[in-house]
Amino acid sequence: MQNEIVVLGINHRTAPVEIREKLSFTEKELDQALSFSSEKDELEETVIISTCNRTEIYCAGAGLKKNSDAVVSFLTDFKGIREEKMKDCFYLYQGQEAVEHLFNVAAGLDSMVLGETQILGQVKEAYQKSMEKQRVDTIFHALFRQALVVGKRVHRETAINDHPASVSYVAVSLANQIFPVLKHQKVMVVGAGEMAQLTIKHLCDEGVKDLVVVNRSIQQAGKLVELFGGRVEDYNRLLQIIPQADIVISSTSAPHFILNKEKMTRVMEQRNHKKIFLIDIAVPRDIAPDVREIPGVNLYNMDDLQAVLENNMKERKLAAKQAEKVISQETEDFQNWLNTRRVVPLITALRARAEDIRREQLESALEKLNGLSEKEKKTVERLSKNIMNDLLRIPVLRLKEKAAEKDVEGCIASLCELFSLDIEGEQGEKEKKSDRGF
Structure with missing residues (x-):
């Protein structure tokens, strides 16, 4: 019987964070859940992907064709929750839809940030964890290896990652355009909010080392310095420190502009009009918009960054259309491979039966043809093999072609009866031998 592939999941679109938290898996729980899944007869292979934005259970098994609810029961039993409370948050895909969904996940097309690459590593980790727990076999080895190939191919062949997809990353990308070597620039942060922290993180990822944090709360500023290095300065010294900075990130809760055209004109005079990059991510704004009229000043506020971000997301969506074509092709390729597997046991049994007949007839013929040289015996044997293979x-080609058709099971049954082949029996013997370690 053909193994069915099923995925059960929740993500940022189907469930709020309080639900996602209940269904997420710690490292210890992952080990326990994978062991627990081995006790379920229908779940022959299992991979669990658990991130802050999604929990997905991938299962394969012959019994899942008629009982896909076994995956739901597995999750709710393990987590000790009632299915009724969660059923509106779940999505469940089977067969080709499940394959296509995994490929979309690996490529970042199902992520909160379209095209993000972190999920590809998380898919790989989930697959490796299941391998360690011996919860993957032929189907999932092929499926997850191909998913990793698909993810890499999408990022390589499309422009989905060419455009930053967060406000903080957009800000750093713009800074990169202004300063050829970003890591040599001096960065000053005014305020210590979450957006400022994210922007600093991206700047540090680019190699920036020289960091000053200016904030009314020295304690809050100290937390940023602990995370990223640098030093803390008193807010009252703001205008004395700004001339030393090349990049200024401003994110205070001040009700008025902390920097206006007059103040920045004096700052630029002290800098000898050397260019400066100002990122105003405060709402209301910290920096007066007419500051950008000063030569050498590059000012971006939240509206500017959001406009760039929206344009970038349009570009990513266009690239996603290309990615969908790649995923569609890869899904079809995997499905063709999977369909072909449906007739593999029959082809194997057919070849084995033909080989038994060939050997029996060859031995009988060689007994009658006494006195043949070794070379002549090999010629006769080669002839028998050629006849069998040609026949x-x-x-075999027709069987592979019919593998994707709905009535292939009937064709398999007819051929088994015609040639007296017991596929299930032979398959069962193989599994018993495997269990005994033969």
């Missing part, structure tokens, strides 16, 4: 070649 099977077209039936």
Whole structure:
């Protein structure tokens, strides 16, 4: 019987964070859940992807064709929750839809930030964890390896990552355009909010080392310095410190402009009009908009950054259209491979039966043909093999072609009866031998 692939999940679109928290898995729980899944007869292979934005259970098994609810039961039983409370948050895909969903996830097309790459590493980690717990076999080895290939191919062949997709990252990208070597620039942060912290993180990722944090709360500023290095300065010294900075990130809760055109004109005179990059991510704004009229001043506020971000997301969505074509092709390729597996046991059994007949007839013929040289014996054996292979070649090709058709099970049953083949029996013997370690 053909194994069915099923995925059950929740993500940022289907469930609020309080639900996602309940269904997320710690490292310890992942080990326990994978062991627990091995006790479920229908779940022959299991991979669990658990991130802050999604929890997904991927399962494969012959029994899932008729009982996909076994995956739901597995999750709710393990987590000790009632299915009724969660059913509106779940999505469940089977067969080709499940394959396509995984490929979309690996490529970042199902992420909160379209096209993000972190999820690809998380898919890889989930697959490796299941391998360690011996919860993957032929189907999932092929599926998850191909998912990793698909993710890499999408990022390589499309422009989905060419455009920053967060306000903080957009700000750093713009700074990169103004300063050829960003890591050599001096950065000053006014305020110590979450957006400022994210922007500093991206700047530090680019190699920036020289950091000053200016804030009314020295304690809050100290937390940023602990995270990213640098030093803390008193807010009252703001105008004395700004001339030393190349990049200024301003994110205070002041009800008025802390920097206006007059103040920045004096700052630029002290800098000898050397260019400066101002990122105003405060709402209401910290920096007067007419500051950008001063030569050498590059000012971006939240509206500017949001406009760039929206344009970038449009570009990402265009790239996502290309990615969908890649995923559609890869899904079809995997499905063709999976369909072909449906007839593999029959082809194997057919070849084995033909080989038994060939050997029996060859031995009988060689007994009658006494006195043949070794070379002549090999010629006769080669002839028997060629006859067998030629006879099977077209039936095998036709079987592979029919593998994707709905009535292939009937075709398999007819051929088993016609040639007296017991596929399930032979398959069962193989599994018993495997269990005994043969």
